[in-house]
Amino acid sequence: MEFEEVKDKVFRRFISRNQIDQVVQGIADQINSDYQGKNPLFLGVLNGAFIFAADLIRAVMIPCQISFVKYASYVGTTSTTEVKELIGLNEELNGRHVIVVEDIVDSGITMDHLLKELKNYTPASVKLACLFLKPEAFVKSFRIDYLGMEIPNAFVVGYGLDYDGYGRNLTEIFKLEN
Numbered sequence: 001m002e003f004e005e006v007k008d009k010v011f012r013r014f015i016s017r018n019q020i021d022q023v024v025q026g027i028a029d030q031i032n033s034d035y036q037g038k039n040p041l042f043l044g045v046l047n048g049a050f051i052f053a054a055d056l057i058r059a060v061m062i063p064c065q066i067s068f069v070k071y072a073s074y075v076g077t078t079s080t081t082e083v084k085e086l087i088g089l090n091e092e093l094n095g096r097h098v099i100v101v102e103d104i105v106d107s108g109i110t111m112d113h114l115l116k117e118l119k120n121y122t123p124a125s126v127k128l129a130c131l132f133l134k135p136e137a138f139v140k141s142f143r144i145d146y147l148g149m150e151i152p153n154a155f156v157v158g159y160g161l162d163y164d165g166y167g168r169n170l171t172e173i174f175k176l177e178n
Contacts, residue, residue: 127146
């Protein structure tokens, strides 16, 4: 469909499933090359990254593990400056290679908080795999090591991204119509 109605808003198709699949495979190919013999721990950020994390982990062909954390900084369609930890880390990270898996970075406030927190666990390395970046909204300075693609500063849903909890199940990315 060209348009999707999610809750009380209308969204237009923006990124196809085929494009998403190609981007995910490209990230997996880089990780497969970079982490030969390293057994990384993928750390997915819930809720949004669960679909990306599932597709990415299936495309990774090296020995690895996956776990999840959950943080919140959104209310409706607006990012806040307050970051709340909802589900914490349960894995031993000391000496491990960690790859944080995030669906989208806009302001970067939540991810900046998480990356700083992870350093307290003395991992061997921490890298970030992110499907989408909104460079116009990005206010932090951390590096995204595996970036799928940059998108404009528009509100998007689908492929795990939501509007008030809805729209995550859409297989493509849809952008809010103005």
